[in-house]
Amino acid sequence: MDLPSKPSRRTLLKGAAALAATPVTGFPAVHAAEPVTLRYLGTAVNQSADIAKKVKEDLGITLEYIPVVTDEVTKRAVTQPNSFDLIDTEYFSLKKILPSGNLQGMDAKRIKLADKISSVFTKGEVAGKRIGDQGTAPRKVFYLEGLDSKKFAGEQTQWISLIPTVYNADTLGIRPDLIKVPVTSWKELLNPAFKGKASILNIPSIGIMDAAMVVEATGDYTYGDKGNMTKPEIDRTIKVLIEAKRAGQFRAFWQDFNESVNLMASGETVIQSMWSPAVTKVRAQGVPCTYQPLKEGYRAWASGFGIPKTLSGKKLDAAYDFINWFLSGWAGAYLNRQGYYSAVLETAQANMQPYEWAFWMEGKPAEKDILGPDGTLIEKAGATRDGGSFDARMGAVACWNAVMDENTYMVRKWNEFIAA
Amino acid sequence: MTDLALPAPATVAAAPAATAPRPRRALAYLQAAPLALVFLVFLVVPLVLTGIVSLWEYNEYEIIPALTLQNYVDVFDGCLSADLCTTVRTYLSTVKFVVLTLAITLPLGFAIAYFLAFHIRSGTVRMGLFLLCTIPFWTSNVIRMISWIPLLGRNGLINDTLRTLGLIREPIEGLLYSDFAVVLAFVHLDTVFMIVPIFNSLARIDRRLIEAARDGGASGAQILWNVILPLAKPGIAIGTIFVTTLVMGDFVTVGVMGGQQIASVGKVIQVQMAYLQFPAAAANAMVLLAAVLLMILGLTRMIDLRREL
Numbered sequence: 001m002d003l004p005s006k007p008s009r010r011t012l013l014k015g016a017a018a019l020a021a022t023p024v025t026g027f028p029a030v031h032a033a034e035p036v037t038l039r040y041l042g043t044a045v046n047q048s049a050d051i052a053k054k055v056k057e058d059l060g061i062t063l064e065y066i067p068v069v070t071d072e073v074t075k076r077a078v079t080q081p082n083s084f085d086l087i088d089t090e091y092f093s094l095k096k097i098l099p100s101g102n103l104q105g106m107d108a109k110r111i112k113l114a115d116k117i118s119s120v121f122t123k124g125e126v127a128g129k130r131i132g133d134q135g136t137a138p139r140k141v142f143y144l145e146g147l148d149s150k151k152f153a154g155e156q157t158q159w160i161s162l163i164p165t166v167y168n169a170d171t172l173g174i175r176p177d178l179i180k181v182p183v184t185s186w187k188e189l190l191n192p193a194f195k196g197k198a199s200i201l202n203i204p205s206i207g208i209m210d211a212a213m214v215v216e217a218t219g220d221y222t223y224g225d226k227g228n229m230t231k232p233e234i235d236r237t238i239k240v241l242i243e244a245k246r247a248g249q250f251r252a253f254w255q256d257f258n259e260s261v262n263l264m265a266s267g268e269t270v271i272q273s274m275w276s277p278a279v280t281k282v283r284a285q286g287v288p289c290t291y292q293p294l295k296e297g298y299r300a301w302a303s304g305f306g307i308p309k310t311l312s313g314k315k316l317d318a319a320y321d322f323i324n325w326f327l328s329g330w331a332g333a334y335l336n337r338q339g340y341y342s343a344v345l346e347t348a349q350a351n352m353q354p355y356e357w358a359f360w361m362e363g364k365p366a367e368k369d370i371l372g373p374d375g376t377l378i379e380k381a382g383a384t385r386d387g388g389s390f391d392a393r394m395g396a397v398a399c400w401n402a403v404m405d406e407n408t409y410m411v412r413k414w415n416e417f418i419a420a
Numbered sequence: 421m422t423d424l425a426l427p428a429p430a431t432v433a434a435a436p437a438a439t440a441p442r443p444r445r446a447l448a449y450l451q452a453a454p455l456a457l458v459f460l461v462f463l464v465v466p467l468v469l470t471g472i473v474s475l476w477e478y479n480e481y482e483i484i485p486a487l488t489l490q491n492y493v494d495v496f497d498g499c500l501s502a503d504l505c506t507t508v509r510t511y512l513s514t515v516k517f518v519v520l521t522l523a524i525t526l527p528l529g530f531a532i533a534y535f536l537a538f539h540i541r542s543g544t545v546r547m548g549l550f551l552l553c554t555i556p557f558w559t560s561n562v563i564r565m566i567s568w569i570p571l572l573g574r575n576g577l578i579n580d581t582l583r584t585l586g587l588i589r590e591p592i593e594g595l596l597y598s599d600f601a602v603v604l605a606f607v608h609l610d611t612v613f614m615i616v617p618i619f620n621s622l623a624r625i626d627r628r629l630i631e632a633a634r635d636g637g638a639s640g641a642q643i644l645w646n647v648i649l650p651l652a653k654p655g656i657a658i659g660t661i662f663v664t665t666l667v668m669g670d671f672v673t674v675g676v677m678g679g680q681q682i683a684s685v686g687k688v689i690q691v692q693m694a695y696l697q698f699p700a701a702a703a704n705a706m707v708l709l710a711a712v713l714l715m716i717l718g719l720t721r722m723i724d725l726r727r728e729l
Contacts, residue, residue: 071694078481078696096696100481196593202680204691245681252597252679267575268596407480411695412494416506419513419683 042088105159135227135402162304173274227402297398529614597679621655
């Protein structure tokens with residue numbers, strides 16, 4: 001059996017090698033003519049096929065999406081910095097990524113619209129008014145000390161950590177048809193009237209901040225910084241959560257976007273922490289759902305583009321070209337139409353119809369039916385956006401998604417809460 | 421199958437290995453080498469690495485090679501106090517699911533395997549029915565699990581039907597996001613791992629033994645208890661090991677069916693991985709490994725698998 005098989009395998013391999021050799025000769029020429037491809041690491045939320053198509057048309061750059069969940073973006077940035085050319089990550093992740101030295105500062109001089117980026121990021125202000133600064137507010141981590149710096153700069157510099165892609169203000173979603181009483185405060189999340197019908201997310205760093213909003217709303221305690229609690233503060237917050245859990249307040253916890261949609265749409269929950277597009281999706285199923293503004297304000301988040309340290313030459317130029325294109329309006333309008341906010345509002349406005357702008361950004365009743373970027377009906381004429389205008393929503397931000405100094409301890413206590 | 425089995429007695433015959441001729445021993449090692457290599461690369465090396473990392477320090481963004489037992493101290497933090505600590509609670513909850521799942525899948529799997537092996541006369545029909553048991557495995561286990569949700573929910577099919585029939589007025593909340601839902605999903609997902617090995621054991625029982633027992637005047641129950649059950653022990657043991665390890669390491673089923681409200685060891689590890697706390701996750705993984713090995717060790721104490729196979 002051995003003898004005849006050997007030569008035949010040899011010849012087969014030789015044949016295969018010969019076959020493979022032929023096309024190889026023509027390869028370098030093809031490669032030279034090939035346009036630049038950027039490997040874009042981020043969550044699926046921002047990675048739309050429409051944007052990739054438009055970039056290809058306008059700049060000839062091919063985007064290769066690497067869609068992973070938020071935590072995985074951070075993990076990859078820290079452990080596999082050569083596996084992407086462009087990263088779209090949340091600002092709070094910077095506290096983990098930047099010290100690893102895997103990102104380079106972005107030169108504000110090469111970003112044409114750097115001066116036009118929303119004051120939410122550059123100054124922590126909306127319409128000239130200071131907004132909530134607790135947690136990892138983008139303002140605190142927006143500028144770096146230098147190109148290769150691992151430190152955040154206290155004031156405005158030439159080096160930017162992340163160029164904003166999208167940001168938003170999160171609050172509680174409710175089912176107005178099943179909740180008859182008005183909901184105006186975060187403390188309603190733990191109101192015994194909604195026993196067995198409430199939910200929060202099982203992402204420790206975000207879930208604990210929602211819990212902190214509740215604790216503050218009850219008036220029991222005021223945190224120094226909800227986004228950076230001390231150990232006793234963590235203990236206090238987790239204790240409140242454990243008591244509520246043992247009392248059967250929660251129906252379930254959710255972990256991903258679709259779970260939150262299903263819980264709400266099926267009526268398993270009537271009040272829960274939620275993300276804005278999830279509310280839109282529940283409504284799209286014909287189920288009434290309100291993204292309820294609350295008097296204590298919103299928990300906000302923001303994500304942005306960063307460039308890995310190793311990127312250079314043609315790819316680096318392409319990355320800057322792409323980011324400049326991203327800020328130039330088409331993409332901004334695209335994102336605004338989904339209910340997010342974009343980095344440079346002026347250019348986005350130029351790419352939107354006046355009635356669209358009035359609905360999404362000014363909080364005015366829709367003059368016509370409001371359509372999403374894909375043409376689906378989002379709101380009928382006459383509807384207004386929950387929470388009102390950009391200034392009203394972003395102006396009422398209380399805190400930002402964060403990574404705490406006591407993160408390890410917090411995760412341990414969160415596990416204790418889940419096990420309770 | 422028989423071809424593979426044949427050489428085995430031969431080696432046993434030449435059992436005093438020391439006296440075996442050297443080239444033959446070398447050949448035996450050579451034959452075992454590929455599998456040993458696979459185990460070395462994909463089992464031993466990762467395990468050793470996990471063990472080493474579990475002794476390292478870490479911070480937000482890096483793991484630091486150092487020798488510390490802190491990660492293990494953290495795992496058992498507070499376990500000496502009167503109140504149950506997180507780890508003990510989590511393991512108790514997981515072990516509870518193991519026991520409940522075994523208590524249902526074992527009799528169920530045995531009954532199905534028994535029916536297939538002894539009550540179906542035609543070999544073709546038997547194999548056909550056996551394959552039928554495995555058909556659910558053609559879809560992902562996550563989908564099979566999630567498909568329970570519309571059925572069990574507050575406004576799900578079961579609650580709606582019961583309400584329409586007027587049997588209940590308020591929906592039964594405990595159907596979904598509860599221990600019941602988790603156990604139900606485990607039984608659904610894991611019973612087949614009980615059926616297959618038990619069926620395999622039962623199919624190999626020499627029918628003449630049963631005839632002899634009957635001739636000797638044993639009743640049906642006595643035959644089952646004194647003849648069939650002892651001979652099915654290897655299958656039961658293997659099935660139990662399958663189910664135990666599957667349930668111990670699971671976090672998806674507990675998460676989805678328990679509404680993320682029920683702790684599991686796997687979930688703890690997953691959360692720590694997500695927050696880049698690899699050493700802590702590694703320490704938890706080592707503790708889990710030790711716990712599962714202890715359970716299997718206990719099991720093999722009761723049944724000598726090597727001998728029975």
